[in-house]
Amino acid sequence: MSRIGNVNFVNKSLNQNNLTAKKKFGQNFLTDQNILKQIVAASRVTKEDAVIEIGGGLGALTEVLAINAGKVLTYEIDKDLVPILKNNLQAFGNVIILNEDILKVDIAKDIEQYLNDFKNIYVVANLPYYITTPIILKLLEADTRISRYVVMMQLEVADRICGKPKTKDYNALSVVVAYRAKATKVLKVPRTVFIPAPNVDSAVVCLDVYQEMPIKALNDEDFYKLLRISFMQRRKTFYNNLILGYDKEFVKKMLEDLRIKPSIRAEALELKDFVLLSDYITQNLAI
Numbered sequence: 704m705s706r707i708g709n710v711n712f713v714n715k716s717l718n719q720n721n722l723t724a725k726k727k728f729g730q731n732f733l734t735d736q737n738i739l740k741q742i743v744a745a746s747r748v749t750k751e752d753a754v755i756e757i758g759g760g761l762g763a764l765t766e767v768l769a770i771n772a773g774k775v776l777t778y779e780i781d782k783d784l785v786p787i788l789k790n791n792l793q794a795f796g797n798v799i800i801l802n803e804d805i806l807k808v809d810i811a812k813d814i815e816q817y818l819n820d821f822k823n824i825y826v827v828a829n830l831p832y833y834i835t836t837p838i839i840l841k842l843l844e845a846d847t848r849i850s851r852y853v854v855m856m857q858l859e860v861a862d863r864i865c866g867k868p869k870t871k872d873y874n875a876l877s878v879v880v881a882y883r884a885k886a887t888k889v890l891k892v893p894r895t896v897f898i899p900a901p902n903v904d905s906a907v908v909c910l911d912v913y914q915e916m917p918i919k920a921l922n923d924e925d926f927y928k929l930l931r932i933s934f935m936q937r938r939k940t941f942y943n944n945l946i947l948g949y950d951k952e953f954v955k956k957m958l959e960d961l962r963i964k965p966s967i968r969a970e971a972l973e974l975k976d977f978v979l980l981s982d983y984i985t986q987n988l989a990i
């Protein structure tokens with residue numbers, strides 16, 4: 704049970720400190736006990752496990768995590784919130800609060816420094832929506848010890864994460880997620896449970912990172928670069944996107960050799976096609 708995740712506590716914490724939620728940091732504070740409990744339950748975290756939280760805010764989710772996990776490492780970018788967060792969580796000896804930008808930290812180093820004693824490391828967070836995609840791409844591409852993500856995001860991004868080829872929701876994020884993890888949408892969350900209410904509804908997504916990847920590129924960097932270039936401009940053909948990042952003649956030959964039509968759209972290609980292309984690049988493109 705969280706003391707913090709309710710309307711009165713959130714309003715009181717902000718008022719007493721002369722603060723309002725900052726839009727530029729994507730601050731929408733959760734005020735629903737039930738949703739908080741469901742998020743933490745979906746993570747299946749136990750006292751044996753450590754959790755990384757992105758955006759502690761006022762500590763509503765941090766508190767439920769501290770009760771259920773062995774250790775919680777929470778990042779909060781907003782220096783105005785950090786003292787309040789520390790104060791709200793002072794009863795817990797297992798919470799580390801870092802006033803850092805998640806996009807700038809070396810996550811593998813922090814895991815080693817703060818969470819090394821734990822076998823399982825999960826990310827559980829109500830993400831700042833303006834940077835959901837860069838956060839997920841950064842963490843998945845970093846290839847860390849994190850084995851599960853239970854993260855709240857706007858519904859539209861959740862649909863993209865779970866997006867299948869040939870649908871409007873399918874993009875580079877869908878492919879990176881499919882490459883590294885099994886994605887499941889676990890909960891839809893209405894906008895009314897946040898202060899302030901965002902303009903869109905949200906969803907909680909669970910990503911179970913593959914311990915044995917079903918399909919693996921020869922070189923991950925080549926694979927991630929290919930994805931970024933492939934989906935750079937949705938309206939363009941696959942060929943026209945590829946030549947933004949690779950030599951024209953090389954692209955022509957690659958598509959010919961792999962029997963892929965230049966006029967195809969990136970959305971029509973599946974994970975295995977991107978791995979095939981990436982391996983071709985690794986083997987044939989001189990650096």
Ligand code: SAM
Nearest residue numbers: 728731732733758759760779780804805829831
């Ligand atoms: N966990 C709280 C809750 O559920 O009520 C707050 C969630 S709020 C959607 C997102 C939080 O992420 C805010 O507290 C915001 O200040 C923080 N944040 C935004 N950008 C960040 C970044 N780059 N690194 C770390 N925290 C960030």
